Amino acid sequence: METYTLIVLTLAAMIRGATPLLLAAIAGMFSERSGVVDLGLEGKMLGAAFAAAAVSAATGSAWAGLGAGIAAAVLLALLLAFATVSQRGNQVVAAMSINIMVAGLGPTLALAWFNLGGQTPQLDGPGQRFTSLVWPWASTAAEHPFPGLLYAELLSGHNLIVYAAAALVPVSAWVLFRTRFGLRLRAVGENPHAVDTAGISVTGLRYQAILISGVLCGVAGTYLSTAASAGFTRDMTAGKGYLALAALIFGKWKPYPTLFACLLFAFTDALASRLQGVALPLVGVIPVQAILALPYVLTVLLLAGFVGKATAPAAIGVPFSKEQ
C-alpha cells in the first residue's frame, strides 16, 4: 500500500518536473524544425524566470509575471533571430552568448532592484503565483487509493501551466503536421532553397519559428519562478534548457516522442530524489548522481546511433543565404 502511494507521488512529481522541460522542448522543436539550432533555451527560460518573478513581486499578479516572462524571452529570441537569421551569425555562438549573458544579468538586476543578494523577493502574496487547482471531490477521492488517489494526485492538484503544457503537445503536433504553416516550417528546416524558390520568405518563417520558441520558453521560465518555486534564484534553470534539448533530440524532433522523453527524464529526476540513500534489493544503493546523469548518457547513446537513430532537420545550423 505504501509502495503504491509512493509510486503515485513519484509520478505526480514527474508531471510537475516534466512541465518546464516539455514547454522548452516544444519551443526548441519549432526553432530547430525551421533550421535554427536552439541552444538558447536555457538563457531564454532563465531570463523569463527572472522577469516573471520580478514583475509578479512588483505588481502582485502572477499573470502580469507571465506577460513579463513571455516578453523577456521573446526579446531574447528576437536578439537570437537578428544575430543568426539576419546577420547569419553562428547559431551556437549566439545562443551561448545569450545563455551566459542572462546568467549574469538576472542576479545583477535582482541585486540592484531588490537588494536581496541576487534573488527576487519571496512570492507569498495572494495571486503572486500560479497555485495548484484542486478538482472537484479530489480530497474525498484521495481517501480511496484506487482510482481515487490517481485522480487526486495525477489529474487534479496541478497549476494551470501544467495543463497548458499537456495541451500543447497535440496542438503543436497539429500545427507542425496538419497546417500549411507547419509544412512550410518543416520544409525550411530541410531545404530552405526549395522554400525560397517557391516564393516564401525563409527569413520570415525562421523569425516566426524563433518567436514561437521565445513565447514557449517564456511560459517555461514563468513556471519555474512563479509556479514550481516562489521567486527567482541564481541559475535556477540549472541546465533544464539543455536537458530539454536532449529530450527534443531523444524525441527525434517529434511532439509525442518528445513528450515521452520529457516524462522519462523527469521521472529519473523524481526517482533520484526518492532513491537517495535507499538500498535496493540486488543492486544496493545507486548513487544519485548516476541517476541524474542518466538522461545525458541516454541522449549520447541515441546520438551515437546505439539506441535508435535521431536524424536532425537537414538544414539545421546553416545560415541561409539566397545566393549560395
Next chain:
Amino acid sequence: MSAPAKLPRWAELGLLPLINLAAALILSGAVVKILGENPWAALKLLASGALGTQEGIGYTLYYATNFIFTGLGVAVAYRAGLFNIGCEGQAYIGGLGSGLVALWLGDRAPLLVVLPVAIMAGAAFGAAWALIPAWLQARRGSHIVITTIMFNFIAASLMTYLLVNVLIKLGQQSPESREFGANAVLPAVHEVCAQVGIRFSPSPWNLAFAIALLAAALVWVLVWRTRWGYALRVAGQNHSAAVYAGISPSRIIIQAMLLSGALAGCLGLNELLGSQHRILIDFPGGAGFVGIAVALMGRNHPVGILVAALLFGALAQGGSQLAFDLPKINRDMVVVIQGLVILFCGALENVFHAPLAAWWHACLARGPQPTGGTPVPR
C-alpha cells in the same frame, strides 16, 4: 555568395576585435547605468582593481592562466572546424587527473617529478574526456556541440559522486579532498620573487602561468608550423578539399579534439596545484565557457588568445573589486560582460565587418593605393 569584402590584416586582427569589444563595453556601460551607478567610474574601478596594484596584477594573471588553457582548447578545435563546448567538463576531469597525481605523489616525490606527471595526467584525462565525443563525431556523425554539452553534465555528476563518496577527506562535511603534499604545490610568483630578493605582493599567480605560455607556443608551432597543423586547418576550412588532398577528416577530428581536451585539462595545474591545493567541487568555475569568449575574441590564434585571456583575467579580477566597492553591482556583472563580448565577437561580427570593409574599399578607391595595405588573402 557575394564574398564579404576583405579587410587588411591589421584591421581584421586588431581593429575589428577592438570595435567589437568597444560595442560590448558600451552596452555593459548601459547596464551599469540602469543599475544606477556611473559607468565611467565603474570602468575606472575595474581597471584599477585589475591593474592598479601588484596584488591585482597577480590575480589578473592567475585568472588569465585558466583562460589561456581553455581558450587554446576551444581554438584548436575551432581551427579543425569543431565547436568544443565541452572544455568545462574536460578541464574538470583533467583537473581530477592532475589532482590525483598530486594526492598520490605529493609527499613522496620532488616537485620536478610531480609536475611532469601531473601535466601528463591532466592532459591525458582531459583528452580522454574529449575522445568519446570526438570519436562519435568522426565515426558516427553525432553532433559534437550536443555531445560535448552532455559530457559537461556527465562530468559534473561524476565529479560530484567522486568528491562526495570517494575523495572526501574523512571526518569533513564539505566535499573536498585532503590537502596535497607540499611537493605538489606549484610555487607562487611572489615566493619565487622573494627568493631572489624582489618584493611582490602575495597572490595566487604561480608557475602554471609559464606552463600556459609554453602551451600557447606549442599550439602555434603545432598548428601553424607543422604538416599536421596544415592538415588540421585545411580539414577545418574545407572538408572536401581535405579529402581530395588525402587528409582523413575523421582522423583530424579525433586528433584535434584530443589536443583540445588535453589543453583544457591542464587547467587543474593552475587552479588546484597552483592555488587551491586540493580537489574541490566545480573548480573550473565556468572557465571552460570563458574559453569560448577568449578564443573568439583572440581569433583562434595563440597570440590573440594571450591578449584576450589577459583581458578576461583583468575583467574577472576587476569585477571582484567592482562588486566590493559598488553596493549595487555584484560579480555577476562580469558574466554579463563576458556574454556580451561573445555576442559581439562571435555572433554579430558581421555587423561591423561589412560597413568597415565597405569604408576601407571606398578609401582605397579614392586615395592613392597605400603600399602596405593590399588585402592579404587569409
